[in-house]
Amino acid sequence: MIKLISKLAFLFIAIIAAGVLWQRAQLSALALTRIDPVPETRQLVDQERYAEAADYLGFFMDYPYVQANPAAQALQQEIETVRGSLSYQASKLGEGLLAGTSDETVGQAAGVVTDLFVIGDLRDLTKQGINWARGEETDEVVAALATIGVVATAAQVVSGVATVGTAGAAAPSVAATTAVKGGTTILKAARKLGKLPPWLGKALVKSAKTVKQTRSLDSVAELFGNVYKLAKTRGGMQLLSKTRDAASLKRMAAFAETFGQHSATLYRIGGDTVLKTARRAGELSQDTIKLAATYGKQGLRTLDKMGALKFTKYTARASKIAVKGDLMRLIARWLLQLPTWALYAIVGLGIAVWVPWQRLRRGSRHWTVVTPGMQQA
Incomplete structure (x- = not known):
């Protein structure tokens, strides 16, 4: 038995x-x-990173398993209340005007306006010049970006006049110079926030010398075009900080262009794994990739394996x-x-x-014994 x-x-x-x-x-x-977004969102709120918290939690709120979570609902309401207050909006506006950096739309818009109208570039050049005159430390990267920004502003004016004179034929030049201007904005903000990758800082200082000598933006057009794509994306500076060279910047820009406002959150969840999965965007829909991301990196890997x-x-x-x-x-x-x-x-x-091993063994012995007798018969 x-x-x-x-x-x-x-x-x-x-x-x-x-x-x-x-x-x-x-x-x-x-x-x-599936990921529970509440603990990490609460951590971001405790650090007063409300815009980042709203983006992170907002991504998961598109899914019923989080929508039905009372803790997630309460946390979302708390974040919206803070972000909607006049004092909060005023502080973010001040960040954009005075420092050219902000994590909120109102502050980013203010920073962009000052930079697009050369105010920001002149402000930064003046500040670095004063530091140099006083014998204080100067920031070569910020000065390089301001130099490129001034040249881009001049090119914008020339391209704009040419566009009017040629009935729109010079519009591509305007778009290219606008991309450079937009790129300088996010790069200066990234530098001030400590999110500019080292490789890019070195490349900018080198490029600024070429731009200053030639008064041409051709040498930086592709680089700033990719940066501008990140500049138009929420969390673009965070994505920029994760790049390692010009090639990875190009891939990150394509990723941001594909997933838009969810790009930073997706990268926060999946890191380089989501970038690898995103390259298969032709065969994997955006919705499927985002669904897989709610399961974390393992979900993205599983999607890669099974389709x-x-x-x-x-x-x-x-x-x-x-x-x-x-x-x-x-x-x-x-x-x-x-x-x-x-x-x-x-x-x-x-x-x-x-x-039945024993029966097989008995059968084997039987044949061993019987066979000689058969031979004698």
């Missing part, structure tokens, strides 16, 4: 192992856990099972930890215990 129970137990385990091999994709979806159709189907099934508790998810995670070879070994062992 004990022997039979043991054999049945081995068979049961073997069936489970075979099921894991057969339904590994569904188990991968079942093992995923959009299977991922959407399996996660929908998993969400229905998940309401019954976390036990199934824990079991799925444990089973997925087992390597493929181990699963096959378990299946083989489960089959092996049911093979």
